[in-house]
Amino acid sequence: ELTIGGIVPWRERVKHVRRMGVVFGQRTTLWWDLPVIETMELLRHIYKIPERQYRRNMDMFADLLGLSEFLNIPVRSLSLGQRMRADLAAAFLHDPEIVFLDEPTIGLDVLAKERIRQFIATINSEKKTTVILTTHDLGDVAKLCRRVMMIDRGKVLFDGALAELVSRFGGERRLIVDFAEEYDDLSIAGARIVAKEGRKVTYAFHSNGNGVAPLIENLSRNYKWADISLQDPDVETTIRHIYEQWEGDHSSEYC
Structure with missing residues (x-):
């Protein structure tokens, strides 16, 4: 009953x-x-x-x-x-x-x-x-x-904490660094440069459970910087990634 x-x-x-x-x-x-x-x-x-x-x-x-x-x-x-x-x-x-x-x-x-x-x-x-x-x-x-359930065509794509959703499906995080000096090579292991404006450089990276600490340690060891900020994927970007991936994996089912 x-x-x-x-x-x-x-x-x-x-x-x-x-x-x-x-x-x-x-x-x-x-x-x-x-x-x-x-x-x-x-x-x-x-x-x-x-x-x-x-x-x-x-x-x-x-x-x-x-x-x-x-x-x-x-x-x-x-x-x-x-x-x-x-x-x-x-x-x-x-x-x-x-x-x-x-x-x-x-x-x-x-x-x-x-x-x-x-x-x-x-x-x-x-x-x-x-x-x-x-x-x-x-x-x-x-x-x-705090808890999110995503449903598409009657199928549950995700059911769990909002923080977990962003962590698992949010894609790359962004590290914005304002360097104190000019450098010819600003590449660092574990990240790629996606934008550069003057001395301000934006890196994209996957944390893979290690967080941002290794990147900042690498930067501090090799460069002088004035400011660093971190941008996590927002909810809208995360959900768009999930639906794009779902559509790509299952597009043939709805043709």
């Missing part, structure tokens, strides 16, 4: 649903013609949220999401960013154990995205709410996710 969190969903449907929250980026779960505050009051009665818990959460959401500025405005008159903030508040209002967020930042500007990401991160940290996020916005992944 299938159970989720110790509950048989079809047998205890109301109890099961009460433990969840959901947000759809493309459509609202709010009552279209009601002011936001009245929607929240309705949800309080539907979920039987105690008054004290309701007030505490509303105060918290007003602070984190800036709800106060549009609580008395009908949902149909809200901007996309305001509606998404109200939808998030509604989804987390009853303190669910798990919340499903489907493209929560789609179509939003940079400031709105950052506010929503900060809200999700704060709720996850303070309330220990599990958040399952489906998104094509890799900024969401980089800012919010």
Whole structure:
């Protein structure tokens, strides 16, 4: 018998649903013609949220999401960013154990995205709410996710920690060195030069578990340098590499 969190969903449907929250980026779960505050009051009665818990959460959401500025405005008159903030508040209002967020930042500007990401991160940290996020916005992944699952055509390409994903599939790292003097030959073992501008040289290398220390030791032994910085592959580059490799290995399957 299938159970989720110790509950048989079809047998205890109301109890099961009460433990969840959901947000759809493309459509609202709010009552279209009601002011936001009245929607929240309705949800309080539907979920039987105690008054004290309701007030505490509303105060918290007003602070984190800036709800106060549009609580008395009908949902149909809200901007996309305001509606998404109200939808998030509604989804987390009853303190669910798990919340499903489907493209929560789609179509939003940079400031709105950052506010929503900060809200999700704060709720996850303070309330220990599990958040399952489906998104094509890799900024969401980089800012919010510790565990990542990549799915392509129904097949799981990766399931694990975000740091492991970048480490395993991110490709080459970059070492940017600003040399203190001019040198004719700046080649070093274990790395290749990919860019040179004046005395600033960019090397690409695979760490292979040894890290960057051997390269810096080699540089320090043979050259004088003024500054060194390290660039790790970003999430977008890493995921692009994975999909390119997957497409190359399996392209014949879809011809």
